[in-house]
Amino acid sequence: MGEFELIRRYFFPIAEAGNTSAILLGPGDDCAIQRVEPGLDLVFSVDALVEGVHFPPDYDPEKLGWRGLAVAASDLAAMGADPVCFTLALTLPDANPDWLQAFARGLAAAAAHFGLALAGGDTTRGPLTLSLQVHGTVPRGQAIRRTGAKAGDYVCVSGTLGEAGAALNYLDSDNPGPDEQALLARYHYPQPRLDLGASLRGHASAAVDISDGLVADLGHILEASGVGACIDVARLPVLAALKRLVGSEGAVNQALNAGDDYELCITISPEAWEDLPEDTRGQLTIIGEVRSGEGLALTRDGQSEGPVAGGYDHFRT
Template identity: 55%
Template sequence: MGEFELIRRFFASAACATGGEGIALGIGDDCALLQLPPFDQLAVSTDSLVAGVHFPLDADPYLLGQRALAVSVSDLAAMGAAPVAFTLALTLPEARADWLEAFANGLCAMARGCGIGLVGGDTTRGPLSLTLTVFGRVPAGQALTRAGARPGDLLCVGGSLGDGAGALPLVLGERQDNSAQAQYLLQRYWAPQPQLDLGQALRGLATAALDISDGLLADCGHIARASKVALLVDAARVPLSAALEGLFSREFALNCALAGGDDYRLAFTLPADALASIQADWPEVAVIGRVEAGQGVHLLDASGAELQPPALGYQHFGSQGD
């Protein structure tokens, strides 16, 4: 199967490549054309996923297609952007029709759920890897960023944490479990749901935001540095799912939430008087700490004493804590 036949058969004709709001021209020309409303800004993010690093070599292609797009779209949610389009650069060791069909179906299922269209990309031969670039739109001046948190703000997260990291032993085959709790964790890992609506609702309210991909403490460190403040995290208030606590010890579950990564929930800072309006529509939003003058991220116990945190999250280069 040649490159162009592969593109036509599995991607150009896919349901997620039929255009949509903001897409003036999709797959089939040298470039796609995106049409933004007046006074909107374009939000752009790129993620690369490599077999053996970000996902197992034998990963189910349907689940991989879902996950690859979800983790990329989550960056748009973190900026308060509405999704418009995405591109896919796919490197394959071989062109297997069954693998490509399942992957494209998973990709399109997540694209439909997120309201985003495939507008182009590239294919080449080599070790399996995926590079996705997502495009979103946000009213000028209203994008959420990591800078802007202020002393007195609340530190919040968009729901329970740790499920993605808790699923990893199941994904890697280190633990066998067919319980409903295990299935819940696997669903959270393979099909995380970008918090797009929450991100857009936080425009004009949140003072800083990001999505949790590398672990709560590590990612909160980005807000602390960009905003030049200290973030105080109350360990007892970090929300954990019943499934995670049902399968693992409280200590392991909490470490997954604090440092495991792969959550793709939003973490954000918010003035206290804005909390009620957000929780009215998103009751799963939890306050886990506060912003103070200072620097860094500090993990506290119920008495307010500082705890030694677990490793601060995944890094591709360098040792933990660099």
């Protein structure tokens, strides 16, 4: 089977996912065409995933399909954007139909779940690498940026933290227990907070998704906004399963520094917090407060620590 037939068979069906009315022309021409209706802005982000760096060698292709699109879609959630479509540049060593079919199955499931139609792509031979670009829209001027945090805002996170990072220790487990399985699900099937992100438009003062760890990603907000913050580690939302596996202190460290959770970290004024619908507040935990100055301080057992630094830098030596 040639390249073109292979792409058609496995990937073109994913062009039917999502809000296809905005895609005037999908895969198969030199370019795709998207109509961005007046009153909307286009929001987009690209993420590369490399075998052996962002996922283990010989990683399950179905999980990879889901995970790749989830990681990319999480950036749309962080802007408060409504998902529209994505492109996939896929480099792979050979055109193994079984691998491709499983990968496409995971990708299609994620595309349908997140509402992202495949709009175009490029498939070439080479080391296994995915590059996914996601497109979303926001009402004009309403994207949530990193620059709007102000002293006095709450710092909030969605969901629970640290599980995906801790799951790295169990990826090769032959017989993981229920606690390990709970963590592994977080690693394999990230759930980008698209609905939550969209519901925070006009409320949150700044937002980021937690891909490199809370300390690092909140640090991006603080730096971009020119402010500092203090977090109370006792407030960090962690799963009981994580505490059982790594202890309370280990869970806190994972929640602060581990990446791959793809939860949202936002800042929001106390007034805007009160205005949030109750079900939106219910998806968030207040973990601290924005302060004037710079840097991130921690409160642990009533003691103040910091400023702290952390996160993953691909080229730090």
